[in-house]
Amino acid sequence: MSARVLVVDDILPNVKLLEAKLASEYYEVLTATSGQEALDKVERDSPDIVLLDVMMPGMDGFEVCRKIKENPEHAHIPVVMVTALTDAADRVRGLEAGADDFLSKPLNDTALMARVRSLVRLKMTIDEWRVRENTASQLGVVDKGGTAMTEPVENARVLIVDDQDYDSEKVVQSLEVDNDITDIAKTGVEAMERVTNNDYDLMIISLNLNSEDGLRLCSHLRSSERSRSVPILMVAGEEDMSRIAHGLEIGAHDYILRPIDKNELLARVRTQIRRKRFQERLRSTYEISLSMALTDSLTGLYNRRYFEVHLQKLLQKNETSRKALGLLMVDIDNFKHVNDTYGHAVGDEILKEFAERLQDKLRGFDMVARLGGEEFVAILPDVTNEMAHIVAERLRTAIADKPFTCKVPEGSLKITTSLGGTIVEKGTVADPEKAMKEVDDALYAAKEGGRNVSFFHESGRLEPTDFIPEPRMFID
Numbered sequence: 001m002s003a004r005v006l007v008v009d010d011i012l013p014n015v016k017l018l019e020a021k022l023a024s025e026y027y028e029v030l031t032a033t034s035g036q037e038a039l040d041k042v043e044r045d046s047p048d049i050v051l052l053d054v055m056m057p058g059m060d061g062f063e064v065c066r067k068i069k070e071n072p073e074h075a076h077i078p079v080v081m082v083t084a085l086t087d088a089a090d091r092v093r094g095l096e097a098g099a100d101d102f103l104s105k106p107l108n109d110t111a112l113m114a115r116v117r118s119l120v121r122l123k124m125t126i127d128e129w130r131v132r133e134n135t136a137s138q139l140g141v142v143d144k145g146g147t148a149m150t151e152p153v154e155n156a157r158v159l160i161v162d163d164q165d166y167d168s169e170k171v172v173q174s175l176e177v178d179n180d181i182t183d184i185a186k187t188g189v190e191a192m193e194r195v196t197n198n199d200y201d202l203m204i205i206s207l208n209l210n211s212e213d214g215l216r217l218c219s220h221l222r223s224s225e226r227s228r229s230v231p232i233l234m235v236a237g238e239e240d241m242s243r244i245a246h247g248l249e250i251g252a253h254d255y256i257l258r259p260i261d262k263n264e265l266l267a268r269v270r271t272q273i274r275r276k277r278f279q280e281r282l283r284s285t286y287e288i289s290l291s292m293a294l295t296d297s298l299t300g301l302y303n304r305r306y307f308e309v310h311l312q313k314l315l316q317k318n319e320t321s322r323k324a325l326g327l328l329m330v331d332i333d334n335f336k337h338v339n340d341t342y343g344h345a346v347g348d349e350i351l352k353e354f355a356e357r358l359q360d361k362l363r364g365f366d367m368v369a370r371l372g373g374e375e376f377v378a379i380l381p382d383v384t385n386e387m388a389h390i391v392a393e394r395l396r397t398a399i400a401d402k403p404f405t406c407k408v409p410e411g412s413l414k415i416t417t418s419l420g421g422t423i424v425e426k427g428t429v430a431d432p433e434k435a436m437k438e439v440d441d442a443l444y445a446a447k448e449g450g451r452n453v454s455f456f457h458e459s460g461r462l463e464p465t466d467f468i469p470e471p472r473m474f475i476d
Helices: 012-024 035-045 061-070 088-096 109-138 165-178 188-197 214-223 238-249 262-290 304-321 335-342 344-360 385-400 432-448
Strands: 004-008 028-032 049-053 079-083 101-104 157-161 181-185 202-206 232-236 254-257 325-332 367-372 375-381 417-424 454-456
Touching: 004 012, 004 035, 012 028, 012 109, 028 035, 035 049, 035 061, 049 061, 049 109, 061 079, 061 088, 079 109, 088 101, 088 262, 101 109, 109 238, 109 262, 109 304, 157 165, 157 188, 165 181, 165 262, 181 188, 188 202, 188 214, 202 214, 202 262, 214 232, 214 238, 232 238, 232 262, 238 254, 254 262, 304 325, 304 367, 304 375, 304 432, 325 335, 325 344, 325 385, 325 432, 335 344, 344 367, 344 375, 344 385, 375 385, 385 417, 385 454, 417 432, 432 454
Parallel strands: 004 028, 004 049, 049 079, 079 101, 157 181, 157 202, 202 232, 232 254, 417 454
Antiparallel strands: 325 375, 325 417, 367 375
8 A cells, every 4th residue: 555654753863764664665755854844745745644753842743733633634644643752641632632643662663554554544535535525515515524623522432342340440431521322342242242233433442351352353343334434442451562553454443552541541532533423424425415416326326527526626636646546438338239139228237237347346435437328437546557457457357257137038248348548647737638538539449449458548458468367455
């Protein structure tokens, strides 16, 4: 997963050390040695995450974090405060300033990298929902909302999974100040039953359960549809850091170390509840308000109206994000023959399954729309040329390799598709008409080249034998 990391520290050796560690994991690293320089680079370079030292002359890390989180354009950027301070009050101060985590020096490399990967994944998801909210706002369907820091924290429903009464009661007492509703489960089975019957804002899970593996329970809860989007706060000892890192990798959101400090627990809980409610608000306003106005009634995909505005937004973002964007136009081969031979009812069946196959082979933050008739388009944010080529061939073979079940005498029809593609390079000035002409010309070349083929602007025709099964690096 590629990401741009801003490292902020007034001590140059600290900057160089972190820069080397992150670069070895293939992150793009930006650096700043003062608070103001950090704010300038956040404004100019839009990092995916900020690693921020606390003790800096002039503007300290707490103030820098607060300023980042006060700006609606940057409040969603995760901030990890890195410092030699170990007092719980300092951690609480950082979390209350809006920090997403507070790591103490000397840094545990395993925990650091796991935390960076976890927060980058979260930001990519939030980014996509924010872009969609911006699109809806421009269309006049919804009003643009605030930031996660403005979300309420009171009256949350929290599931506590711990078989130690002392710890669970301490958590309950800490959350009473926000009038949170707390349920306690002592076993994994009891926790799964609770999740089946209740909707939770947060799950607090001990990794040190006596009778079972708390980490395995986190995995089960993360894979369950009922609890997949509910944040997980792990509770463990400092000796469990490798297991905590594993938990962050499998989808847990945060952790707190024993002995539990009540104020730090409350601050971390509030952070997770704000973030969940912010993401839910983005999702619900977007889905409810746009489902009728901006989706195709037959396939459920976005329609041309939404696509055109969304593409404009992404291209504008592309000017400053320094990440390339892929655009694919996908057309069903000889679709008029299907309609003329078998009727429009069969044609509709084909269109619906075609749309499902496209969606199934794209990442969660990619976007696919139906422009009209048998013509579809997909937007692929943050891709390389190679990735876009792999996706195009993945989509083409997903259509061609398996006949479409439909109401015809034979029971199914073999369908193929032609694809045209283009890459909008990072930093390119937004020009949707130019991008659409390039991809349209590429599709025309694919049709002229015999159909059931992918053709890219500048790259030309793709040869299927050049492509191997999709790599793990591109699985959502």
